[in-house]
Amino acid sequence: MKKGVTLKDIAIKLNMSVSTVSKALSNDASISDMTKERVLKLANEWYYTPNEAARHFKQNKSFTLGLIIPDLLDQFYGLAINGVEEVAAENKYNVIVSQSHENVEKECKIIDVMSRNRVDGVIIAISKNTQDMAPFHKLIYTGIPVVFFARAPTEMSFNYVSANNEDGALKAIKFLVKRGHKRIAHLMGPSAMPISQLRLEYYKNALTKEGIEFDPVLVKEIDFTTAGTNKVMKQLLNMKNPPTALFIFKNYVSLDAINYLKKYHRSKLSKVDMIGFGNLPLIQYLDHKPVASIEENSHIMGIEAAQLLFRTIDQQETEVNEIYHHIKVPCKLIIHH
Amino acid sequence: MKKGVTLKDIAIKLNMSVSTVSKALSNDASISDMTKERVLKLANEWYYTPNEAARHFKQNKSFTLGLIIPDLLDQFYGLAINGVEEVAAENKYNVIVSQSHENVEKECKIIDVMSRNRVDGVIIAISKNTQDMAPFHKLIYTGIPVVFFARAPTEMSFNYVSANNEDGALKAIKFLVKRGHKRIAHLMGPSAMPISQLRLEYYKNALTKEGIEFDPVLVKEIDFTTAGTNKVMKQLLNMKNPPTALFIFKNYVSLDAINYLKKYHRSKLSKVDMIGFGNLPLIQYLDHKPVASIEENSHIMGIEAAQLLFRTIDQQETEVNEIYHHIKVPCKLIIHH
DNA sequence: CTGAAAGCGCTTACAG
DNA sequence: CTGAAAGCGCTTACAG
Numbered sequence: 001m002k003k004g005v006t007l008k009d010i011a012i013k014l015n016m017s018v019s020t021v022s023k024a025l026s027n028d029a030s031i032s033d034m035t036k037e038r039v040l041k042l043a044n045e046w047y048y049t050p051n052e053a054a055r056h057f058k059q060n061k062s063f064t065l066g067l068i069i070p071d072l073l074d075q076f077y078g079l080a081i082n083g084v085e086e087v088a089a090e091n092k093y094n095v096i097v098s099q100s101h102e103n104v105e106k107e108c109k110i111i112d113v114m115s116r117n118r119v120d121g122v123i124i125a126i127s128k129n130t131q132d133m134a135p136f137h138k139l140i141y142t143g144i145p146v147v148f149f150a151r152a153p154t155e156m157s158f159n160y161v162s163a164n165n166e167d168g169a170l171k172a173i174k175f176l177v178k179r180g181h182k183r184i185a186h187l188m189g190p191s192a193m194p195i196s197q198l199r200l201e202y203y204k205n206a207l208t209k210e211g212i213e214f215d216p217v218l219v220k221e222i223d224f225t226t227a228g229t230n231k232v233m234k235q236l237l238n239m240k241n242p243p244t245a246l247f248i249f250k251n252y253v254s255l256d257a258i259n260y261l262k263k264y265h266r267s268k269l270s271k272v273d274m275i276g277f278g279n280l281p282l283i284q285y286l287d288h289k290p291v292a293s294i295e296e297n298s299h300i301m302g303i304e305a306a307q308l309l310f311r312t313i314d315q316q317e318t319e320v321n322e323i324y325h326h327i328k329v330p331c332k333l334i335i336h337h
Numbered sequence: 338m339k340k341g342v343t344l345k346d347i348a349i350k351l352n353m354s355v356s357t358v359s360k361a362l363s364n365d366a367s368i369s370d371m372t373k374e375r376v377l378k379l380a381n382e383w384y385y386t387p388n389e390a391a392r393h394f395k396q397n398k399s400f401t402l403g404l405i406i407p408d409l410l411d412q413f414y415g416l417a418i419n420g421v422e423e424v425a426a427e428n429k430y431n432v433i434v435s436q437s438h439e440n441v442e443k444e445c446k447i448i449d450v451m452s453r454n455r456v457d458g459v460i461i462a463i464s465k466n467t468q469d470m471a472p473f474h475k476l477i478y479t480g481i482p483v484v485f486f487a488r489a490p491t492e493m494s495f496n497y498v499s500a501n502n503e504d505g506a507l508k509a510i511k512f513l514v515k516r517g518h519k520r521i522a523h524l525m526g527p528s529a530m531p532i533s534q535l536r537l538e539y540y541k542n543a544l545t546k547e548g549i550e551f552d553p554v555l556v557k558e559i560d561f562t563t564a565g566t567n568k569v570m571k572q573l574l575n576m577k578n579p580p581t582a583l584f585i586f587k588n589y590v591s592l593d594a595i596n597y598l599k600k601y602h603r604s605k606l607s608k609v610d611m612i613g614f615g616n617l618p619l620i621q622y623l624d625h626k627p628v629a630s631i632e633e634n635s636h637i638m639g640i641e642a643a644q645l646l647f648r649t650i651d652q653q654e655t656e657v658n659e660i661y662h663h664i665k666v667p668c669k670l671i672i673h674h
Numbered sequence: 675c676t677g678a679a680a681g682c683g684c685t686t687a688c689a690g
Numbered sequence: 691c692t693g694a695a696a697g698c699g700c701t702t703a704c705a706g
Contacts, residue, residue, distance in 0.1 A: 004397075004455065004479055006683060017693045022685060032691060047479055052453040054683035057394045058698050060341075064433075073415045073618065081409060085436070094454065096401075096431050099422070116389040117431065118341065142341060142384055255622045262624075281410065285592045287599075287624035343699060354677045359701060369675060391699035395682050678705080689694080 005046045014038055025050070064094045065309065066114035068124040070102050074252065075280045076298045077125065080149065083302020084123055091310055093120070100127040102224075111135045115144060121309045123302075125150040128190045128224070133158075145312040149305040150298065152194040159312060161305040161327045163277070163296040165195070168331030169202035169247070170209065172275040172294055175333055176245045177210045179273060179291070185218040185236055185243035187229070187253055196221075196249065199277070203247055218243055222253050229256040237265055248276035251283070254290045262288065279334045289336040297329050304329060342383045351375055362387070401431045402646065403451035405461040407439050411589065412617045413635045414462065417486065420639020421460055428647055430457070437464045439561075448472045452481060458646040460639075462487040465527045465561070470495075482649040486642040487635065489531040496649060498642040498664045500614070500633040502532070505668030506539035506584070507546065509612040509631055512670055513582045514547045516610060516628070522555040522573055522580035524566070524590055533558075533586065536614075540584055555580055559590050566593040574602055585613035588620070591627045599625065616671045626673040634666050641666060 007025075011018045016035070024031045024039035025048075042048075056062050065088050069077040081097055088095045096119065100107035107127050114122060115138075122144060124136075133155050136146050149161040176184050186203045189196030204214050217239070220232040236243055248254045254276035261269045269288060279293035304327050344362075348355045353372070361368045361376035362385075379385075393399050402425050406414040418434055425432045433456065437444035444464050451459060452475075459481060461473075470492050473483050486498040513521050523540045526533030541551050554576070557569040573580055585591045591613035598606045606625060616630035641664050 004683090008683075018683085019685080019694075020692055022683095023692090026685085030691060035691080047475055049449075049452050049479060051455055051683055053390070053394055053399055053455050054698095055685080056698095057390055057682090058684055058686095060698060062390055072409075072418060073412060075410060078410045078415065082436075094433050094450070097434055099419075112386075113431070115386050118388055118390050138384055142386060259622065282619045282622065285596065285619065286622060341699090345699075355699085356678080356701080357676055359699095360676090363701085367675060372675080388699055391682095392701080393682095394698090395700055395702095397682060676706085680702090680704105682700090684698090686696090688696105690692085 004051060005043075005048045006051070010039060010042055010046070010048060013042060060118075061120055062118045063092060064096055064117070064119050065306070066110075066117075066119040066122040066124075067095050067097045068100060068107065068110055068114075068122065068126075069097065070100050070125060070127055072097065072099055075282060076150070076250075076278045076296070079281075079299040080125070080302035080305075083299040083304075084306045085302075087303050087306035087310070102127045102129065104129050104132075108135055111139065115139060115142065119144060121145045121147070121313050123147045123149060123305045123309055126153065128193055130154075131192065143316070145309060145316060147305045147309045147312070149301050150195070150296075152198065154194055156326075157324055159308055159325050161301050161308060161329065162195070163294075163301065163331050164328040165199055165277075165331070166202045166205070168277065168294040168296070168333075169199060170206045171331065171333045172247055172292070173203065173206035173210055175292060175335075176247070176273060176275060177212065179245070181245035181273060182212060183215070183218065183241065183243045184212070184245045184247055185220065187222050187232060187246055187248045187257070188219055189221075189249040190223055191221055199249060222249060224250070224253065226256045226259075229253050230260050233257055233260040234264075237268070244271065245273040246275070248274055248290070251276035251278040251280050251290060251293055255286075258286075258288050258290070275333075283336065292333050292335045295332040295334045297331070301329050341388060342380075342385045343388070347376060347379055347383070347385060350379060397455075398457055399455045400429060401433055401454070401456050402643070403447075403454075403456040403459040403461075404432050404434045405437060405444065405447055405451075405459065405463075406434065407437050407462060407464055409434065409436055412619060413487070413587075413615045413633070416618075416636040417462070417639035417642075420636040420641075421643045422639075424640050424643035424647070439464045439466065441466050441469075445472055448476065452476060452479065456481060458482045458484070458650050460484045460486060460642045460646055463490065465530055467491075468529065480653070482646060482653060484642045484646045484649070486638050487532070487633075489535065491531055493663075494661055496645055496662050498638050498645060498666065499532070500631075500638065500668050501665040502536055502614075502668070503539045503542070505614065505631040505633070505670075506536060507543045508668065508670045509584055509629070510540065510543035510547055512629060512672075513584065513610060513612060514549065516582075518582035518610060519549060520552070520555065520578065520580040521549070521582045521584055522557065524559050524569060524583055524585045524594070525556055526558070526586040527560055528558055536586060559586060561587070561590065563593045563596075566590050567597050570594055570597040571601075574605070581608065582610040583612070585611055585627070588613035588615040588617050588627060588630055592623075595623075595625050595627070612670075620673065629670050629672045632669040632671045634668070638666050 007018045007021045011021045024036045098110040147159040188200050254274050274290040275292045277294045279295040344355045344358045348358045361373045435447040484496040525537050591611045611627040612629045614631045616632040
């Protein structure tokens with residue numbers, strides 16, 4: 001087991017200089033065919049593999065992107081990872097994926113590690129508790145551009161890729177109204193998250209557009225846990241005038257909501273219509289599906305985020321740029337038969 | 338936007354040498370408190386972040402592991418990734434995850450990229466078509482140790498972490514027999530995969546142990562596609578003496594099998610018992626579950642694979658080691674109520 | 675207590 | 691056509 005063959009090893013063996021070997025391997029016009037042949041032959045024999053780390057080091061770039069997400073097992077993020085990796089691969093970049101598990105301290109540590117490893121940029125869906133934007137300002141200050149996605153930062157002075165939540169909410173509410181619903185509850189995301197506030201807002205706007213009066217008792221906050229969803233479902237279903245449809249922050253919550261109905265209100269299972277954000281692949285296997293999903297296209301969000309990041313990286317090399325982009329990926333309503 | 342502050346920047350500003358700054362920051366005993374203070378102060382002010390890439394380069398190690406899997410969205414592999422990442426993080430290692438999407442050429446490319454980037458080791462679940470072990474021999478030859486997991490390599494001279502498939506198969510067949518089944522079909526994996534052959538063998542052995550005669554017509558090969566599963570299901574159910582239970586290579590196939598019954602043999606839905614490998618988290622949301630899952634503990638497999646890899650990396654530094662390990666992670670039968 | 679030098683593997687501008 | 695030298699950011703053995 002030998003440790004990687006280097007240009008020097010080859011140079012010594014062939015009695016030539018390292019520079020000549022380097023140029024021969026990169027097929028430089030100044031090198032004679034004879035030399036190129038000899039070098040290539042030995043390189044193959046010895047399984048010479050160029051040390052990219054050394055190349056990157058010299059270029060002071062890592063050709064690596066950092067991707068931070070709450071949870072890999074969430075199919076929404078799984079799809080986003082794929083999008084990022086595709087664009088990264090096209091650009092000959094590697095991706096390091098890390099999970100915050102919704103923990104702010106963990107997230108900060110990850111950012112620090114990535115920063116120390118000099119990733120060329122960071123793409124992040126922040127944890128549900130992340131408020132402080134200081135770590136991101138620091139990243140940018142030290143020359144590492146950041147693109148947020150899915151979950152909005154608490155300040156607007158950042159690059160950000162999201163679904164077109166407003167349009168998604170409108171399509172969903174319209175669809176529910178068309179199906180005859182008038183009491184449509186909203187299972188809103190954790191209130192600390194800007195994206196939760198936004199979707200709540202869009203829900204209200206959509207109701208107004210559809211001529212339905214907003215009723216604050218129909219808004220209940222979930223925390224992504226099954227227990228939290230169960231509690232909220234109980235409150236809603238025990239109302240004297242319970243909702244007939246649910247507009248849900250995230251479809252994993254819908255799954256829990258459906259399970260709740262199955263257990264405690266079986267009779268309502270086919271009556272309470274649910275629509276949630278995120279068209280998860282696993283929904284195809286369910287017998288009791290949400291009536292529709294708001295397809296957020298997290299795969300495309302990943303692609304857009306990576307492309308935006310690369311554009312920012314390229315710009316950086318030419319001039320300082322203080323313009324921030326907010327890209328909205330269109331939503332589509334997917335009706336589950 | 339400045340590009341990363343370096344030791345040199347600090348040294349120049351403070352009128353001292355780079356070595357002194359380096360030592361001050363690593364709290365070397367030889368440096369005066371006064372100097373340390375001055376250095377630390379400026380380092381903080383300037384957000385100095387040590388360039389790990391440079392450190393790694395000097396140590397000729399990347400502190401990065403390569404992880405190659407067929408598909409990130411398969412929860413089996415998602416859980417395995419988590420296991421690998423946990424162990425890597427404990428060892429201050431980064432992980433680069435890449436997907437082969439069951440494509441041999443893609444897999445080879447990934448191996449090449451990882452090799453060029455001088456990952457310190459590779460953990461891989463090979464694609465379903467991977468036969469040639471040459472790329473892995475090359476990796477090992479150039480000093481990059483490899484650990485296979487889940488899917489066995491085509492030669493035995495490699496480190497390998499798998500479920501205890503034999504035990505898993507036995508538990509599954511026993512359980513089905515106890516439920517009164519005598520005609521138990523096997524939906525076997527792609528025959529080119531060694532792991533498929535093994536599970537087939539263990540299925541036969543288990544039948545024998547339970548006193549059931551093996552019937553080759555009850556073995557049908559699937560290819561992981563829904564169409565492939567449907568075809569096989571049709572063949573099985575149209576037999577004059579059809580099976581009453583299915584022992585299935587992988588639970589994603591079970592999901593398709595269940596969907597097939599729902600569509601075309603609804604009456605048999607609750608009669609044909611299925612058991613598949615892999616206790617996928619998404620099963621909890623299904624109304625019609627396999628009667629049981631063979632929990633392969635892919636999360637633990639990830640942990641074991643990473644630990645084995647680290648042991649190999651450590652050994653490498655001391656001496657050449659030609660001993661190969663095959664670790665079998667215990668299986669558990671999970672009965673879905 | 676501080677600093678000069680060498681070196682990790684590579685590329686590239688320059689000299690010959 | 692080939693090679694010597696410098697340098698990417700850091701650490702470390704050695705000199706002073």
